[in-house]
Amino acid sequence: MASIPHFTGAYISGTELAPDALRTAGLIEQLQQNGLEVQDVGNLHLPDELPRHNIPPVRNWPAPRMLWDLLQKDAQEWLNTDDFVLMLGGDCSLVVATAQAHQAIHQEKAYLLVLDGHLDALVPSASRCIGAAGMGLWFLLQDRGQWIEPSGWDAERIRLVGCQQMPAETFGVEVMTLAQLTEGSIVERVSHTLQSIPPDAKILVHFDVDIMHKDAMPAAYSPSDIGLSLSEAEALVATVLRDSRVTSMEMTEFSGARDTTGEYARRLVELLARALAARA
Numbered sequence: 001m002a003s004i005p006h007f008t009g010a011y012i013s014g015t016e017l018a019p020d021a022l023r024t025a026g027l028i029e030q031l032q033q034n035g036l037e038v039q040d041v042g043n044l045h046l047p048d049e050l051p052r053h054n055i056p057p058v059r060n061w062p063a064p065r066m067l068w069d070l071l072q073k074d075a076q077e078w079l080n081t082d083d084f085v086l087m088l089g090g091d092c093s094l095v096v097a098t099a100q101a102h103q104a105i106h107q108e109k110a111y112l113l114v115l116d117g118h119l120d121a122l123v124p125s126a127s128r129c130i131g132a133a134g135m136g137l138w139f140l141l142q143d144r145g146q147w148i149e150p151s152g153w154d155a156e157r158i159r160l161v162g163c164q165q166m167p168a169e170t171f172g173v174e175v176m177t178l179a180q181l182t183e184g185s186i187v188e189r190v191s192h193t194l195q196s197i198p199p200d201a202k203i204l205v206h207f208d209v210d211i212m213h214k215d216a217m218p219a220a221y222s223p224s225d226i227g228l229s230l231s232e233a234e235a236l237v238a239t240v241l242r243d244s245r246v247t248s249m250e251m252t253e254f255s256g257a258r259d260t261t262g263e264y265a266r267r268l269v270e271l272l273a274r275a276l277a278a279r280a
Contacts, residue, residue, distance in 0.1 A: 001028070001086045002078045003043040004071060004250075008050055008063040009093025009132035015221055017256025018265075019043060019088040025265035027272065034277035039083075044074055057124035058147075064132035068097040068148060075101035079204075079248055084279070086272070089252035091221065092120050093132035095206050096139045096148060098250055103152045106202040106247075112153070113193075113246075114160045115236060116208040117224055119167045119175065133221075133253075141171050157201075159193050162211040162236070164226045178211075178226060186232055187239045194243050205240055205249035209268065219264035221253045230267060238275040246279075 003019030023040075031038050050063040058064065075098050078085050087098060095112075103110045114120075114137070121138040122130050124147075132139070140153045155172030163177050174196070181189050197203065214223035216230040228236065240246060251272070259265050 003088045004090040008067045010091040014255030014257035015091045018254040021256040021265040025269045027269045030273035056129045059131040071097035085248035087250040091133040095136040102204040111201045111203045112158045114206045117210045203246045219259040221255045238278045241279040
């Protein structure tokens with residue numbers, strides 16, 4: 001288990017508190033009680049000062065790039081193992097670095113399964129400032145060396161599940177909308193997506209808690225009026241984690257600042273503990 005306590009891609013703070021909130025809520029103890037061995041390598045060490053501003057095109061730049069360069073190096077060490085790796089964010093922008101690290105290790109066998117209410121592929125624009133949390137997949141797929149080193153990713157190796165609505169531009173990513181995911185059995189629907197991934201693939205899972213409805217997860221960075229219930233989210237995550245090709249998962253967009261009592265951190269701890277126990 002590793003932690004990335006940052007909000008470099010976000011407008012306001014909160015997500016940097018998530019890893020410690022989940023530890024306080026008993027994540028390690030819950031995992032151990034479910035029979036799992038846990039090694040906590042601690043938090044990614046970030047510079048004391050990271051730029052923060054609201055100047056177009058990318059909010060807080062170059063802070064996101066500074067995070068990615070540090071995280072990619074550490075993530076390659078974390079992910080270069082036969083053990084399952086759980087990474088706790090942090091806002092969604094961290095996927096740029098973790099996906100690059102995953103790609104560096106597994107090359108053409110590297111796949112990315114995104115469980116998210118949105119396709120985070122907004123395009124930089126000189127006329128407005130956008131946070132890198134909403135741009136991660138664009139950086140992986142469309143940038144050709146201007147913002148980051150070429151990533152090696154192509155859309156054919158990325159799947160998005162749970163998107164609130166079909167994006168006008170998917171950049172070639174296969175998308176299963178929330179309506180499609182819930183129109184029958186969630187287990188069957190996500191299993192169908194998993195079947196589209198080659199049998200020798202190595203899958204990194206990106207789990208954004210805003211895939212859940214605000215009644216289930218009001219402590220998401222951006223609580224949503226559309227989304228899964230807590231039990232539906234657990235069924236989705238548990239089904240994905242039971243796939244032996246999944247090597248690692250990152251969880252993002254939980255705001256410790258919105259969780260003043262710790263209740264919602266405990267909900268996530270229970271969800272993760274049961275889903276990982278089902279994998280074991």
